Amino acid sequence: DAGVTQSPTHLIKTRGQQVTLRCSPISGHKSVSWYQQVLGQGPQFIFQYYEKEERGRGNFPDRFSARQFPNYSSELNVNALLLGDSALYLCASSLNPTSGYQQFFGPGTRLTVL
Amino acid sequence: DQQVKQNSPSLSVQEGRISILNCDYTNSMFDYFLWYKKYPAEGPTFLISISSIKDKNEDGRFTVFLNKSAKHLSLHIVPSQPGDSAVYFCAASAQSGGSNYKLTFGKGTLLTVNP
Numbered sequence: 391d392a393g394v395t396q397s398p399t400h401l402i403k404t405r406g407q408q409v410t411l412r413c414s415p416i417s418g419h420k421s422v423s424w425y426q427q428v429l430g431q432g433p434q435f436i437f438q439y440y441e442k443e444e445r446g447r448g449n450f451p452d453r454f455s456a457r458q459f460p461n462y463s464s465e466l467n468v469n470a471l472l473l474g475d476s477a478l479y480l481c482a483s484s485l486n487p488t489s490g491y492q493q494f495f496g497p498g499t500r501l502t503v504l
Numbered sequence: 505d506q507q508v509k510q511n512s513p514s515l516s517v518q519e520g521r522i523s524i525l526n527c528d529y530t531n532s533m534f535d536y537f538l539w540y541k542k543y544p545a546e547g548p549t550f551l552i553s554i555s556s557i558k559d560k561n562e563d564g565r566f567t568v569f570l571n572k573s574a575k576h577l578s579l580h581i582v583p584s585q586p587g588d589s590a591v592y593f594c595a596a597s598a599q600s601g602g603s604n605y606k607l608t609f610g611k612g613t614l615l616t617v618n619p
Contacts, residue, residue, distance in 0.1 A: 394547070423606065423607075425607075425609075430611065431611055432508070432510075432593050432595075432609030432610050432611050432612055433548065433593070433607070433609045434609070435606040435607060435608070438605075438606060446606050448606065480547055480548070482547075482607075484605075492538075492550065492553065493550075493607060494550065495540075495547030495548045495549070496547050497545070497546055497547045498546075498547050
């Protein structure tokens, strides 16, 4: 079975631009979470979605938004990019939010903002 | 304020010996603890977990110990193998908002197992 997939693998943007990252969860998983990992830090929670509804949000500005589609895939959007948004963006899936402690991660999208 | 702390950025051990990775937490609401392993250019891979109602969980070469009174957990790898060389993240989970289990991660410990 395929694991969590993310696209693109790498992305380079300039300050002020907008970016969209995509994630497909493991088949049968209905919950998707997004994390940001900056160099030297652990992943930091951004959003959790379940059944197309936002179930949790971390301490990130409104420039960050996400959505989940009927097939449970998800997109993370970041507007007005800043240099500090450069990071590895990880998507994780789980069966549902209450089994979210066992989350399975994708390989991530490496975003570089110049 | 960092709720999950891994105070050792790196650890080096000899093949065949025991590796002990430590983690401290401050939030008493955490009810589940996990260890993830991460290789470069890959996402974190789930390794082992423990519920807050237990004090030990074992899976093959990996054992996690939880000391709730000290708010401390540790991961033991015996025997260590060169393929275990990776960054290890400690993570904790607490139900919030009634239906959301977000993971809070430490900064990670780079384990190097020397042949």
